[in-house]
Amino acid sequence: MAATTAGVRLEERWRDILSAHARTMCEIDRALHPHGLGASDFEVLDMLATAAPEEGEQCRVQNLVGRVHLSQSALSRLIARLEKDGLVTRSVCVEDRRGVWVSLTDKGRALHAEVLPLQRAALARTLGE
Amino acid sequence: MAATTAGVRLEERWRDILSAHARTMCEIDRALHPHGLGASDFEVLDMLATAAPEEGEQCRVQNLVGRVHLSQSALSRLIARLEKDGLVTRSVCVEDRRGVWVSLTDKGRALHAEVLPLQRAALARTLGE
DNA sequence: GAGCACTGCATGCACACTCATGGAACGCGC
DNA sequence: GCGCGTTCCATGAGTGTGCATGCAGTGCTC
Secondary structure, three states, rough: OHHHHHHHHHHHHHHHHHHHHHHHHHHHHHHHHHHHOOOHHHHHHHHHHHHHHHHHHHEEEEEEOOOOOOOHHHHHHHHHHHOOOOOEEEEEOOOOOOOOEEEEOHHHHHHHHHHHHHHHHHHHHHHOO | HHHHHHHHHHHHHHHHHHHHHHHHHHHHHHHHHHOOOOOOHHHHHHHHHHOOOOOOOOOOOOHOOOOOOOOOHHHHHHHHHHHOOEEEEEOOOOOOOOOEEEEEHHHHHHHHHHHHHHHHHHHHHHHHO
């Protein structure tokens, strides 16, 4: 009996998460789409911007996997798209030539600064009741 | 200042939701995959099972859209898959021939009963700390 | 240095999703 | 009844994702 009660409570919590996730994700997508970005793109851009504020600072792809809620292959393709759009650059890591360094371009940094308030606004709209 | 603080708090909340969603979704998928179901499939199955416990009770596709976090087209295809697997049946609604009734088959009901505890267990593993 | 297991990233493939559209059925005004 | 806008579901096209795999580079053992 107690077990089923706990089960129902978990079920409700799960529904809440599902609902909040769907609404917010959709709202962010809608807010960022005019700028050519999706929610996942922004997540990576934001990670690069906050994790490597120094100019010369760079970030391994490996470091991004695990922090981002994306598979390694999806991340690889996403970075390829960002590079094609001129938002990031990839360069081989000299100390471990298997690795790849990813860094924001000036354009990428500028775009991030531009859309950050939009993302915050979307969050406020759907999460801050 | 207060605005940015609130922004950071929202950001953290969003990260938590993202993380919980990804972990739980993955865990449910993993638990249900051996039975040929994904998380979305279960969501629809569960909805049909709980919304129409009576034998003759049926549910319009229209009623499912909005309750499920899926687009109308995705739901249509998902139901087609479930029907192909013999878990649900579709029949035209006699009182509004645009509509379609969806109902669980015995096999669908049995499968739902079989995997429900697995889903609950997955929820408990990832949400109930 | 040769062999070998392992790591890091890219890619082929299958599949589910969204968006936009299509077609059938309804309901309303006339 | 006829036309017209709307609703309901299905489907075609394009895109993104995960899984499995490929391939180059690393480091360890000998």
